[in-house]
Amino acid sequence: GTYTATSLNANGCTHTDSLVLTINNSTSNSTNVTACDTYTWAADGLTYTVSGAYTKTNMNVAGCVNTETLNLTINASTSSSTSATACDTYTWAANGLTYTSSGIYTKTTMNAAGCTHTETLNLTINASTSSSTSVTACDSYTWAANGLTYTVSGAYTKTNMNANGCVNTETLNLTINSSTSNSTTASGCGSYTWTVNNVTYTASGTYTSTSLNAAGCTHTETLNLTINQNTTA
Numbered sequence: 001g002t003y004t005a006t007s008l009n010a011n012g013c014t015h016t017d018s019l020v021l022t023i024n025n026s027t028s029n030s031t032n033v034t035a036c037d038t039y040t041w042a043a044d045g046l047t048y049t050v051s052g053a054y055t056k057t058n059m060n061v062a063g064c065v066n067t068e069t070l071n072l073t074i075n076a077s078t079s080s081s082t083s084a085t086a087c088d089t090y091t092w093a094a095n096g097l098t099y100t101s102s103g104i105y106t107k108t109t110m111n112a113a114g115c116t117h118t119e120t121l122n123l124t125i126n127a128s129t130s131s132s133t134s135v136t137a138c139d140s141y142t143w144a145a146n147g148l149t150y151t152v153s154g155a156y157t158k159t160n161m162n163a164n165g166c167v168n169t170e171t172l173n174l175t176i177n178s179s180t181s182n183s184t185t186a187s188g189c190g191s192y193t194w195t196v197n198n199v200t201y202t203a204s205g206t207y208t209s210t211s212l213n214a215a216g217c218t219h220t221e222t223l224n225l226t227i228n229q230n231t232t233a
Contacts, residue, residue: 004016004017026064026067028068032071036076041054051072053069053072054069055070076115081119081122082120083124084121085123085124087125090123092107099123101125104121129167132170133170133171137177138179138215138217143174145170155173178215179220183224184224186223186225190228205225
């Protein structure tokens with residue numbers, strides 16, 4: 001406004017002082033912000049990690065104080081970690097995926113505050129193991145892996161735990177070949193030479209000779225021999 005003050009000058013006449021006054025206003029501005037973990041305020045270039053009210057002052061265009069206020073809410077991101085050990089595969093409930101290799105796997109979602117929640121899986125995958133043995137035997141075979149005796153060819157398995165706590169499967173591929181036998185009844189006068197072994201016998205009895213058959217198993221020939229004695233008159 002315009003304001004005046006009157007007084008008397010040196011001559012005793014009125015002296016009028018006029019004031020033409022302009023009042024400029026200080027200004028202010030307030031900003032409400034919610035952020036996760038950190039927030040960098042453009043007004044001052046500073047990064048804040050704690051909720052609070054922050055201010056910055058500068059001069060407005062009128063040359064008066066301008067006050068900027070930041071009402072800041074900092075919400076925290078969260079995380080959790082799970083360690084798991086499995087055999088061959090592992091399905092993680094957090095994302096429904098199945099993993100076959102050891103490693104560190106992550107899944108991110110939003111927590112209740114609207115910030116990132118990171119799930120971490122520290123996974124160790126141990127392998128199941130197996131071994132196979134092929135055996136050919138005659139008549140029967142006792143498998144050391146389980147102490148059982150088998151008389152029929154086939155594939156047999158036994159499972160146990162390996163050093164990692166996973167399944168170890170032992171497989172026996174078994175071929176059973178049979179022993180064979182043959183019996184011959186013969187008689188002779190005074191003596192008898194058995195062509196199987198070229199041995200000459202002079203007494204009645206039961207004699208045997210063993211060899212290997214085509215399957216590599218025992219073949220037993222049995223001779224039931226009667227020796228009749230020559231007589232003289």
